[in-house]
Amino acid sequence: MTQTIIQHGTVVSLDPEIGQLDDADVLIEDGEILEIGRGLSASNAAVIDATDHIVIPGFVDSHIHLAQTQVRGIAGDWSLMGEYFEHMLGNITGLYQPEDMYLGGLFGALEKLHTGTTTALDWSYPNSLEHGERAVDALKDAGLRTVYTYGPPGDDAAKWWFESDVGLPEENVRALYEEKISDDDLLSLALGLRGPDFCVDETALSDLELAREMDALATIHMGAALWPSSVYGEDYQGFGCLEEELGPDVNVAHGNHFSQEDVQLAVDAGASFSSTPEVEMQMGHGIPVTDKVLEAGGRPAWGVDVCSAVSGDMGSQMRLGLQLQRMFDNQAVLEGHEEVGEVSISCRDTLEMATIEGAKALGLEDEIGSLTPGKRADVVMLRTNDFTTAPSHDPIQTVVFQSDPSHIDTVLVDGEVVKRDGELLNPLVDEEFDRFVESGHRLIEEAGIDL
Numbered sequence: 001m002t003q004t005i006i007q008h009g010t011v012v013s014l015d016p017e018i019g020q021l022d023d024a025d026v027l028i029e030d031g032e033i034l035e036i037g038r039g040l041s042a043s044n045a046a047v048i049d050a051t052d053h054i055v056i057p058g059f060v061d062s063h064i065h066l067a068q069t070q071v072r073g074i075a076g077d078w079s080l081m082g083e084y085f086e087h088m089l090g091n092i093t094g095l096y097q098p099e100d101m102y103l104g105g106l107f108g109a110l111e112k113l114h115t116g117t118t119t120a121l122d123w124s125y126p127n128s129l130e131h132g133e134r135a136v137d138a139l140k141d142a143g144l145r146t147v148y149t150y151g152p153p154g155d156d157a158a159k160w161w162f163e164s165d166v167g168l169p170e171e172n173v174r175a176l177y178e179e180k181i182s183d184d185d186l187l188s189l190a191l192g193l194r195g196p197d198f199c200v201d202e203t204a205l206s207d208l209e210l211a212r213e214m215d216a217l218a219t220i221h222m223g224a225a226l227w228p229s230s231v232y233g234e235d236y237q238g239f240g241c242l243e244e245e246l247g248p249d250v251n252v253a254h255g256n257h258f259s260q261e262d263v264q265l266a267v268d269a270g271a272s273f274s275s276t277p278e279v280e281m282q283m284g285h286g287i288p289v290t291d292k293v294l295e296a297g298g299r300p301a302w303g304v305d306v307c308s309a310v311s312g313d314m315g316s317q318m319r320l321g322l323q324l325q326r327m328f329d330n331q332a333v334l335e336g337h338e339e340v341g342e343v344s345i346s347c348r349d350t351l352e353m354a355t356i357e358g359a360k361a362l363g364l365e366d367e368i369g370s371l372t373p374g375k376r377a378d379v380v381m382l383r384t385n386d387f388t389t390a391p392s393h394d395p396i397q398t399v400v401f402q403s404d405p406s407h408i409d410t411v412l413v414d415g416e417v418v419k420r421d422g423e424l425l426n427p428l429v430d431e432e433f434d435r436f437v438e439s440g441h442r443l444i445e446e447a448g449i450d451l
Contacts, residue, residue: 003042004028004415009050009381010395011036013371014057014356020395026055028377031415035373048417052385053409054395056351057371058118058378059314060358063219063253063274063303066108066122067101067135070440074449075309080225080283088308089161092447093125093154098134100443101126103436105138106428111312112144114424115405118378118413119145121219121274121303121362123192123253125154129172136180139187141428143418145378147362148181149219151192164199167206168192177214186414188364190217190251196240197227204241208250217249217363219274224254224285238262246271251361253303256286260295267298272361276305277321283309290325294345301361302354314354318400322350347400381410 004027011024018036025040026033071092078084096104105122112120122139126132132150139146150173152160159166168191181187191211196204198221211218222239239246239262248270255263255273266273275288293300302317304310322345329344359369368378382403384392389407392398411419418425444451 002030002415003034003045004048004377004412005040005042005045006048006050006055006379006381007040009053009055010384010392011055011371012395012399014352015370015372018372024055026371026377026379028412028415031377033371033373033375033377036371048381048410050381052383053381054384054392054399055371056380056382056399057355057369058380058411058413059116059354060301060362060364060369061112061117061120061303061312061314062251062272062301062358062361063276063305064108064120064122064312065124065306065308066112066120067096067104067124068306068308069104069108069111069312070100070436071104071308071443072440073308074444074451075306076282078283078309080285084283084306085157087447087449088306089154090157092443092449094127094156095443095446096127096131096154098128098130099435100439101131102134102138103432103439105135106142106432107436108307108312109139109142109144109146110424110426110429111307113142113411113413113418114408115313115315116380116382116408116411117144117312117314118380118411119147119359119362119364119368121147121149121190121251123149123151123219125151126172127153127155129175132172132176133180136176136187140184142426143186143413143416145186145368145413147188147190147217147364149190149192150176152194161194161198164194165203166199167203168210170210173210174214188217189214190219193218193220195220195222195242196237197222201241205245208242208245212249217251219251219253221253222255223252223258223289224256224280225283226257239266248272249363254280254285255289256280258289258292260292263289263292264296267293267296273298273300274303274361275300275321276303277317277324278310279305281320281324287328288321288324290321291328299349299353299357301358302350303358313405315400315404318350318354321353322347322400347394347396351396351400377412377415379412380408382407383409
């Protein structure tokens with residue numbers, strides 16, 4: 001039995017029964033949150049002093065492609081249906097060797113931990129079983145809690161996208177799960193479906209059936225840009241063949257162009273939506289689905305999406321997603337010739353979309369997403385004695401608007417400290433850095449990308 005106690009912090013639990021506590025403690029035993037309160041004691045516990053810190057649950061990134069980390073900074077001027085499809089899906093992903101998957105995933109996961117994300121859904125394009133194995137090895141070596149998503153291979157865009165009739169490689173999926181994922185408490189499996197936007201109905205349904213046979217989350221890119229089933233007008237199909245299959249085990253990435261009726265249908269069925277506001281704003285996906293999900297009585301989860309274009313920092317998605325929706329809501333009031341008297345969604349809302357709503361989208365709400373006794377101890381501590389954060393009058397507003405990754409002092413995953421005093425503890429940060437950089441340079445050179 002090992003115990004850790006986080007003492008004297010401002011605890012923002014995001015658990016409605018516990019609330020927010022000043023000068024409070026979090027007692028952890030064998031990776032589980034045992035108790036939250038004031039004046040707790042544990043004689044044999046390792047002590048973490050949280051004085052002048054805000055203590056929150058770790059961020060949950062509900063949609064990211066971690067293997068793109070070593071080609072970060074190439075897609076900042078790309079559109080989705082132009083350069084991204086041509087260069088990334090039609091070229092670069094086919095050049096990945098297993099070690100490229102490892103290095104991109106490793107440093108993507110390390111960036112997640114450094115910036116306060118303790119759980120991510122990693123949407124992967126493994127070109128072979130070995131590619132998938134090395135991708136999962138990276139997640140294990142980094143120590144990130146991850147829903148590893150086995151998507152279509154990246155070796156042949158014509159085969160796997162655009163009305164594809166080829167299903168996911170079932171033998172590889174099952175082998176990877178049994179060999180690498182099934183016995184790891186920090187890992188779970190999802191299947192990356194293409195849906196009727198990118199494959200024929202029979203393939204979309206068979207991939208979903210495979211996900212359900214394996215008790216895996218099904219996550220689907222749908223309803224962005226002008227993908228075929230997303231076009232408004234006489235060709236609009238909504239969810240198409242998946243309409244009757246929606247449920248809590250289905251996660252929709254993007255969903256920008258779904259009608260309000262279809263979003264309502266999905267929310268009522270228990271399906272989740274992952275919105276990646278920064279990438280969607282840039283690449284031409286369309287207006288984020290946030291408002292439609294809220295109108296339907298649900299709440300979206302935030303994600304980063306392509307780290308070849310934007311930072312892996314979830315704080316950016318919290319702020320952009322929040323302020324973008326407020327802008328639309330404010331504009332609607334102004335167009336009615338009224339002054340804006342109050343803002344719409346709150347700072348707490350967006351923080352929850354980056355934590356507990358992400359956990360719900362990934363089917364992990366019983367394990368993570370809030371600081372609650374009985375849940376796993378995925379915890380982040382942010383400094384408030386910095387001249388850019390002090391004084392912290394409202395802890396949630398400090399987290400959402402006044403802090404950045406430089407303020408993230410300590411991170412725990414499953415009760416294990418992975419970042420302390422602002423520094424990651426994993427020696428692979430230094431040991432694998434040169435190989436990581438070399439991998440990125442080689443991929444760009446082989447792809448012939450002119451920057």
